[in-house]
Amino acid sequence: MGTRSANRRGLMNSSMGIGAAHNAVLGAATPIASQEAQQVATKNLAFMEGKNQRDINTANLAAAERERQLAALTNLVTNSQSSIAGTLQNHExxxxxxxxxxxxxxDQTAAAIAAMERLYGTRINWGTLNPAITSQPGALGIGGGYGAGTGVRV
Structure with a gap:
């Protein structure tokens, strides 16, 4: 289209003719390229929104899983401490x-923690088991010879 117009005016081989042809090509291609760019941008935006939502969902699931693990661990430790306290109350x-x-x-607590670690794919490390148990009841002033540790990982 641009070359025909330039040829009619006798400008076919001039820089003005070449420029007109170039402008005609760009004028025709620009709307097509603009539409394609908009379609690609829309597609990329939808992809990113979907990916972001999946990442958020994954993070939320991981947080909920950690909460469940913490609750299970808290119950385990509470029950263990309660059981040990029961042994301390009986002076017989x-x-x-x-x-x-x-x-x-x-040992049962440690085994349950190990099972929990395998189940959740995590490593729980609060230190070492340190019951500090003596064989003399009341030796530490709390009856039953139970000492410095809680008897569970702390």
Missing amino acids: IPGATRAAVQQSIN
Whole structure:
């Protein structure tokens, strides 16, 4: 179209003719390119919005999973401490038996924590088990010889 117009005016080989042809090509291509660019931008925006929503959903699920793990862990530790406290309240239990029961509670707690770690794919590390149990009831002023640790990972 631009070359015909330039040829009619006798400007076919002039810079004005070439410029007119170039402008005609750009004028025809620009709306097409603009529409295609808008379609690609819309598609990319939809993709990014979908990806962002998936990322948000993944983060929300991970947070809910951590909350469940924390609740399960809290219940486990509370039950363990309650069981150990029960051994401390009975002064009739010999020290060696009390120590064995408390160690059993600690072992069960550690096994439950290990199972929880496998289930949730995490590593819970609060320190080491430290029951500090002695065989002399009342030796530490709290009855039953229970000492410095809580008997669970802290």
